[in-house]
Amino acid sequence: MTGYHRFVPRRPGLVDLAVAAVVFALVYALVRVGAGLRAPLAAAAPDAIRLEPAFLPYYAGRSILRMVAAFALSVAFSLGYGYLAARSARAERFLIPLLDILQSVPVLGFLSVSINALMGLFPGQIVGLELASIFAIFTSQVWNLTFAFYYSLSSLPRELRLVSEVYRLSPWQRFTRLELPGSMIPLVWNGMMSFGGGWFFLAASEAITVLNRRLMLPGVGSYLATALERADARAVGYAILTMALVVLGIDQLVWRPLVAWAERFKLEQTPSAVAPSSAVLMLLRRSALVDAFERGVLAPLGTFVSAAMDRLWRGGATLAGRLAGRRSPLWAWAGRAVMVAAGLGLLRYAWLAALLVSHMGARQIGWVAWLGILTLLRVMAAVGLGAAWTVPVGVLIGLHPRLAAMGQGLVQLAAAFPANMLFPFIAFVYARWHVNFEVGSVLLMMLGTQWYILFNVIAGASQLPAELKEAALVFGVGGWTRWRRVILPAVMPSLVTGCLTAAGGAWNASIVAEVTAWGSTRLVATGLGAYITEVTRVGDRGGIVWGITAMAILVVLLNRLLWRPLYLRAESRCSLA
The missing domain is CATH 1.20.5 (Single alpha-helices involved in coiled-coils or other helix-helix interfaces)
Structure with missing residues (x-):
């Protein structure tokens, strides 16, 4: 822009009136919605949720405020945790396995542990419950975003790092001018997925049944939960319509401008023929x-x-x-002290967990392990069925830029909409047609996790070198041979990454996918997710600890024995593509 370095004021116009009006509306809504944080804890009683449609705008504002607060915490955590894991080999050996474990803990597990402590900080007030809800939403968003930032930093081109060393950039300059811009596109796209993951667990984070106590925060999730309990089909329809409008509005006002803005950080020599665009971003620039x-x-x-x-x-x-440089390595001793303290903390937790689990009995412990195996089979089935349709569709979108410009918006909207809002209708169909829910629950898992695979396949296909596509065309390579020799090797690392994150999401989604209801009709599948939901509802601390521990063990073993070796093999064999 010609007048950028020399200040040339722009003339205010209609665009500025629109911007001022939007800013004023946001500030007014924030003040009105934030006033509810000073309410007493009695405002979280189950009978305080009103099903009249006039209350939905206020409930939507409360839910959006929680989502934004949790996402801000997720971004801050991801930048710090991912940077430390990528820049320090010693820290990486501890932080990445810990991230695997944290990813495997379901949202209800974090909620059951944190709710009493946070509510104890603000006795008799709703603020503590709000903080617990925000923390639960945070745990549903942060792990995918942290993995994305860590892998982005680890895969930055070595030449760019050498340039930063030649120009003697400080660590802060290297972070702000190289590492963060180079990771911006994965951060934006995975941020979109993480934000959608928060919507998925919104009902579980607002309508809280933990330790035999029922609490409901004003929000769309608790409105939906109340409508389902009362079997009010009209209220359920209002909740779904509200959520669709909220998702569409956030997509148009936030995610589309961010995707278009992030294109400036794309590492390529030739600009894309069809770049993402946003009318909102164009208006802001004017x-x-x-x-x-x-x-x-x-x-x-x-x-x-x-x-x-x-x-x-x-x-x-x-x-x-x-x-x-001193003889007394104080720095090294400080690091060892931190590691020892962390180890002692883990030992103390393991001891307390062992005391709680010891009251269960060997038969019940073995039964929970068997439930984990059943959920594992459903997780693998959901990932396999999701990959069956997302791979061809993702390749089609990724290889055709014009189709991508139209299809990515629809995919973004579908991925952001919380699929569990459709679960009650599916439960009604299952109950009417006598569908076996032991198998039917796989579909519910797949609805919430298949988008991780689709987005990764689109990214992998869009990075296919133009020279490789032209060579396949010149040599007449088509059909299955083209898929086997060109396309699948190119998308395989992205496909494995998508399957890994989808499997982690499926484990977490099992707590809502294996238990669903419509009025008095309640469908329960035999599995670890349903078990954790039940023991959390009744307040069985030993069952909560052992259920979460069993899920964490299975997830870590699956990642270490299947997904990580598959990713390393795909990366080494397909690096040329």
Whole structure:
């Protein structure tokens, strides 16, 4: 832009009136919705949820506020955790296996552990319950985002790292000018998926039945749960319509502009023939208010933060160098002390968990292990069925840019919509047609996890080199030979990554996919997810601990014995593609 380096003020226009109106509306909504945080705990009683449609805008605002707060925490955690794991080989050996374990813990497990502690900080107030709900949503969003940032940092081109060393960029400059921009596209797309994962567990995070106590926060999730309990089909329809409008609005106002904006960070020599676009982003770029805010506030603030972080980082590096150069390796001893403290904390947790589980008996412990095997079979079936249709569709979208421009928006909307809102209708159909829910629950798992595979396959197919496609065309390679020799090797690393994250999502989704209801009709599949849901409802601490532990063991073993070896094999054999 010609006037960027020399300040040329833009003339205010209709666009600025629209921007000002939107900002005022957001501030007003934030004040109105935030006022509910000062309510007493009695406001979370189950009978406080009203099913009149007039209450839905307020409930939607409360749910959006929780989702945004949880997502902000997820981004901050992912940047710090992923950066530390990618930059330190010693930390990586501990942090990545820990991330596998944390990913395997279901949302209800985190909720049952945190709710009493957080509510104890604010006795008699709804704030503690709000914090517990935000934390539960955070645990449904953060792990996928952290893995995405870690893998993005690990796969940055070595040449760019060498350039940063030649120009002697400070760690903060390298992070803000190379590592974060280079990871921006995966962060945006996986952020979209993580945000959708939060919608999936919204009902479980707002309508809380834990330790034999029923609590409901005002929100779309609790509205839906109440409508289902009362078998109010009209209220369920209102909830689904509200959620569809919310998802569509956030997609148009947030995710589409972010996807279009993130294209500037794409590492390619030739620009894409069909780039993502956003009308909202175009309007923001034409706004004089946004331009003045960027110049007068964001630019000086960014300069100040960069200078402060540079000084802080250099001071820390100097201190670390001095400590490392002394005879007494204080820095190394501090690291060992942290590791010992973490180990003692894990031993204490293991001891308390063993005491709780010891009251269960060997037969019940073995039964829970068998339930884990049954859920494992459903997880693998859901991943296999999801891959069966997402691979051809994802390849079709990824290899045709114009089709991608039209199809990705529909895929984004479908992926963001919480599939568990459709579970009661599926349960009604299952009950009417006498479908075996032991098998039918696989479909419910697949509805919430198949999008991880689809997005990864689209990304892998879109990165297929043009030279390879042209060579296949010149040599007349088509049909199954083209799939076997060209397409599948190219998308295999992305496919395995999608299957890994989809399997993790399916394990977590089992707590809502193996138990669903419509009014008095309740369908329960025999599995670990249904078991965890039941013991959490009645407050069986030993059952909660052993159910979560069994799920964590199975997930870690599956990742280490199947998905990680498959990924390494696919990456080594298909690196040329």
